[in-house]
Amino acid sequence: MQFIHYGHACLKLEGRSDAACIMDPWLSRDGAFFRSWFQFPENHPFQDDAVRGVVDICLSHNHEDHFDLGVITKILEEHPEAKLHIARFPSSWFVRHARRRLGALADRVVEHDPFAFFPLRAGGEICFVPEESPGQVDAAMVWRDGDRNLLNLNDARLNTDQFLRIKEILGHVDAFCLQGSGASEYPVCYDYDPGDLLRRRMEKRTLKLEACERVIDLMNPNRVLIFAGPPVFLDPGLNAMNDASATSVFPDQLDITRHFASRRPDIAERCWFTMPGDRLDDDHLFSRTDLTDPRFQAYTDKASYIEGYRERRMDLLPYDWGDLPPMGETLAHFRRMATVSPWASEKIGGSVDFVIHGKRDKATYSVDFARGLAAEGPSANPLYVLEAPAASVHEVLEGRATWDDVMLSLRMVFRERTPRFVPHLKTLLKYQDAETLERLAEYEEKLQRRAATEETIRVESHGKCFRIARHCPHAGVDLLRHGEVNDDGTITCMAHRFRFDLSSGECLNAKGFRLEVRREAPSE
Numbered sequence: 442m443q444f445i446h447y448g449h450a451c452l453k454l455e456g457r458s459d460a461a462c463i464m465d466p467w468l469s470r471d472g473a474f475f476r477s478w479f480q481f482p483e484n485h486p487f488q489d490d491a492v493r494g495v496v497d498i499c500l501s502h503n504h505e506d507h508f509d510l511g512v513i514t515k516i517l518e519e520h521p522e523a524k525l526h527i528a529r530f531p532s533s534w535f536v537r538h539a540r541r542r543l544g545a546l547a548d549r550v551v552e553h554d555p556f557a558f559f560p561l562r563a564g565g566e567i568c569f570v571p572e573e574s575p576g577q578v579d580a581a582m583v584w585r586d587g588d589r590n591l592l593n594l595n596d597a598r599l600n601t602d603q604f605l606r607i608k609e610i611l612g613h614v615d616a617f618c619l620q621g622s623g624a625s626e627y628p629v630c631y632d633y634d635p636g637d638l639l640r641r642r643m644e645k646r647t648l649k650l651e652a653c654e655r656v657i658d659l660m661n662p663n664r665v666l667i668f669a670g671p672p673v674f675l676d677p678g679l680n681a682m683n684d685a686s687a688t689s690v691f692p693d694q695l696d697i698t699r700h701f702a703s704r705r706p707d708i709a710e711r712c713w714f715t716m717p718g719d720r721l722d723d724d725h726l727f728s729r730t731d732l733t734d735p736r737f738q739a740y741t742d743k744a745s746y747i748e749g750y751r752e753r754r755m756d757l758l759p760y761d762w763g764d765l766p767p768m769g770e771t772l773a774h775f776r777r778m779a780t781v782s783p784w785a786s787e788k789i790g791g792s793v794d795f796v797i798h799g800k801r802d803k804a805t806y807s808v809d810f811a812r813g814l815a816a817e818g819p820s821a822n823p824l825y826v827l828e829a830p831a832a833s834v835h836e837v838l839e840g841r842a843t844w845d846d847v848m849l850s851l852r853m854v855f856r857e858r859t860p861r862f863v864p865h866l867k868t869l870l871k872y873q874d875a876e877t878l879e880r881l882a883e884y885e886e887k888l889q890r891r892a893a894t895e896e897t898i899r900v901e902s903h904g905k906c907f908r909i910a911r912h913c914p915h916a917g918v919d920l921l922r923h924g925e926v927n928d929d930g931t932i933t934c935m936a937h938r939f940r941f942d943l944s945s946g947e948c949l950n951a952k953g954f955r956l957e958v959r960r961e962a963p964s965e
C-alpha cells in the first residue's frame with residue numbers, strides 16, 4: 442500500500458487490490474472559487490491517474506479546493522459502488538450541502554461518527570475527527586493499517602484533547618500531513634493602511650507557522666508533509682496575491698520547509714518535499730531534494746512558472762464581474778440574512794453594507810442585523826462595508842455558491858468601520874443556515890456556562906493577580922496551557938489569538954465573548 446500526493450491536499454491510497462481511496466481531490470482544470478484559485482503546482486494533467494480505481498472518497502470539508510464537484514461526480518458516475526465519506530459534524534449543514542451539490546448521486550454520501558473507524562477497500566481503516574465548534578466545518582482524517590498510520594490534519598483546528606486522543610489511539614504517528622499556509626481573505630482583502638496591513642500579514646504568517654510547529658511537536662511524527670496550499674492566482678486582477686516575499690501570508694511548501702530548516706532542523710529533516718504524482722516515501726524527503734532539478738521549477742522560478750501557467754488558462758481569464766442581480770431577489774436574500782438567526786443578529790448588533798460591483802455599475806444594500814431589516818442604499822454607521830463582484834453574488838443568490846466562496850475568491854474588499862472583530866458576521870456569511878447557527882448558540886452558551894462554574898486558574902500581570910476561567914470562552918481551549926499573559930493586563934488565547942482584558946473579562950479584539958475573571962489579593 443502506498444500514498445501518492447497529487448498536489449494541494451489530495452492524497453491517494455493505492456491498495457493491495459485495484460481499489461483505491463482518494464482524500465480531498467482538487468484536480469479540475471478551472472481551479473476553484475470562481476476561477477481565482479488554481480492548484481500549485483499544476484496537477485490537472487494527473488487527473489486520470491489520480492481517480493483511477495477510486496472507490497472511496499474521503500472529504501475533510503466543503504471548500505472547492507477539497508470538494509471538487511466535477512471530479513467527485515466523475516468518480517461516482519464511473520464506479521456505481523463508489524462512496525463519498527464525510528464526518529458527522531455537530532450541525533447537519535455539510536451533509537445537506539454535499540447531497541444538494543451531488544443531486545442524483547446524493548445517496549452515495551455516507552456520514553461517519555467522530556473517531557469511528559471504517560474499512561477502506563484499498564486497505565486499512567479510517568476515521569474522521571471533526572472540529573467541535575458547529576461554527577467550523579472541517580475534519581481531520583486518521584488512517585491506520587497494522588502499525589502504519591497517517592494523520593491528515595488538513596486545516597482542522599482540533600483541540601488538545603482531540604490530538605491526545607488520536608495519539609493514544611495510534612501509539613505513534615508515522616505520517617502527519619498539515620496545511621502550512623492559511624488561505625483566507627484576512628488580512629489581504631481588508632483596506633488597512635499599508636503599515637497596519639504589513640504588520641497583520643506578518644502576524645498571520647507567524648501565527649500559522651507557530652501553530653504548525655506546536656502540533657508537530659505535540660504529535661511528534663516520523664514524517665511530515667506540509668501541504669494544502671497555497672494556490673496560485675492566475676487572474677491578472679489577483680496577481681498581487683502571488684507575492685513571494687517573506688511577508689506573504691501564503692508561504693508555499695518550499696518557503697515553509699526552508700523556514701523549518703533554519704529554525705527547526707529537526708522538523709525539516711522529517712519533511713517530505715513533493716511534486717504532484719510523488720509517492721510518500723523517503724526518496725522524496727526534503728534532505729534528498731535537488732532543487733536545481735528542472736522538475737522543481739514551479740518553486741525555484743515561480744514567477745516564470747506562473748506566467749506559463751496563466752498562458753495555459755487564458756481561455757478562463759480574466760474573471761467577468763457580470764451584471765447586477767435583480768434588486769428584488771437581492772433584497773429578499775439580504776432580508777433572509779438579517780433574520781436567519783436572531784441570536785447571530787444580536788451578536789453582530791449593527792449594520793453591514795454590501796456594495797455589489799458589476800462590470801458597468803454598482804448597487805449598495807444595507808443589512809441591519811439589530812432590527813432584522815435590509816434596504817437598498819447605504820446605512821448611517823455600518824460595522825463593515827463589504828464589496829463583491831456581481832457575478833459571484835449571482836451564484837450565491839442562485840444557491841450554487843456561498844458567501845464563504847465569494848470571500849475566498851479574494852475579490853471581496855472588507856472595509857472595517859469598527860475597531861472590533863465581529864466573528865459572528867463571518868460565521869453567518871459562511872453558514873447562512875438556521876440549524877448551524879442554533880447549534881453554535883447552544884455550543885457557545887455551554888462554554889459560557891462551563892466557564893462560569895468550572896475550574897479557574899490564577900494569573901499575574903502588571904503586578905496584579907487575577908482568577909480566571911481555565912477554558913477560553915471562544916472554543917474552550919485550556920488557557921493554562923495555551924494562554925499567554927501579557928504585561929498590559931491582558932491574556933491572549935493562542936488558539937485563535939483572542940485577547941481578553943484581565944480586569945473586565947472583555948474580549949478586546951472580538952465581539953460577543955467574555956472571559957470569567959475576578960481580582961485576587963496578591964500572594965505573599
Ligand code: FES
Binds near residue numbers: 913915916917935
Ligand atoms: S479557543 Fe479560540 S481564541 Fe481561544
